[in-house]
């Protein structure tokens with residue numbers, strides 16, 4: 458792929474800053490989304506509110522398509538010849554009780570998949586992603602005489618469950634929008650408010666979630682000799698799994714294998730007949746992922762054999778996400794535009810060990826992509842924590858009940874979206890000579906695909 462300037466006059470930042478579009482609504486719209494978060498796949502009111510906001514654009518000629526793969530929505534502005542650039546905003550909340558003191562804190566609750574009522578919160582900042590994309594649309598609409606091409610705003614549900622992007626793609630996204638030449642996304646993170654971070658290469662990990670059932674033989678708790686105790690088996694499996702990263706993975710490579718859930722037994726006087734553990738595994742490197750999954754299977758099977766279990770353990774792959782591996786071609790276009798727009802606040806992004814399903818969309822079209830991040834922590838709070846060497850203790854990360862973006866970062870993420878999109882609209886994107894691999898870095902085995910039941914997973 459090669460990228461050349463297409464001769465538009467004016468830099469992305471100068472064009473964006475020349476806009477006189479009214480953005481006074483940004484904060485109110487953001488606060489509304491923040492107040493009414495909804496769980497993955499149940500974002501009915503959020504989608505309705507986005508559609509209400511989109512009415513303004515529809516009246517100005519944008520094509521709006523709702524209900525793609527559930528509550529997914531696209532809005533397309535065809536503005537003459539030129540590249541097609543897609544930007545995605547995810548819009549689901551989390552089952553977290555908000556613990557902040559702002560007057561727009563969420564008091565919302567919803568029934569989860571098991572029918573329990575749980576509090577909901579935008580603890581990952583997706584409310585800011587929606588609002589920023591709406592704001593960028595307003596800017597790009599306002600300066601449409603200064604660029605040409607096609608801009609697609611994509612609003613995606615169910616990111617936290619890692620199924621939203623897949624659902625939109627498999628529900629025929631490609632029939633609804635033109636093929637993008639490049640896809641963009643942003644995510645808010647803990648960091649000094651208003652800093653914008655970008656980098657080429659792997660910036661977010663792949664994620665593999667595995668549920669393992671270990672079978673033993675139940676017995677009276679007083680007669681362990683009559684049992685094959687799955688609790689003891691689970692304990693030794695968990696300890697032995699710790700040696701994969703420490704003993705089998707090269708010290709300079711990144712891998713995480715976390716046993717995040719253990720379930721066995723209901724009574725103090727009964728040795729149960731099975732135990733269940735759930736693993737969350739993160740990697741940047743696909744070959745290493747495959748090697749570690751093989752090691753996990755080997756360790757679990759060998760421990761079951763050592764315990765004398767007469768039934769093989771069962772492996773269920775409940776979540777699979779590829780790594781977010783930013784294209785250097787897109788980075789080379791967007792980064793200089795960010796440097797001009799944000800000066801010393803445009804910084805190198807450090808790889809983030811969370812995972813994202815955004816890349817499913819560009820991978821489905823075989824096009825390059827970039828995800829960047831924007832800091833949202835009040836600067837004073839950050840400085841104080843940094844000076845006291847207490848960043849871990851005092852700065853709430855995404856998914857924490859106290860995670861609350863500083864409102865000063867909202868115009869920044871909005872401007873970043875507009876500048877990022879415009880920089881890509883000004884570039885020329887050629888069809889790759891060799892098509893990029895579709896569906897990306899993680900290619901699950903047939904066995905894994907058979908076992909995938911993503912409905913229950915949450916891997917962000």
Ligand SMILES: [Zn+2]
Nearest residue numbers: 581617855917
């Ligand atoms: Zn999240």
Ligand SMILES: [Zn+2]
Nearest residue numbers: 581583644917
């Ligand atoms: Zn998120």
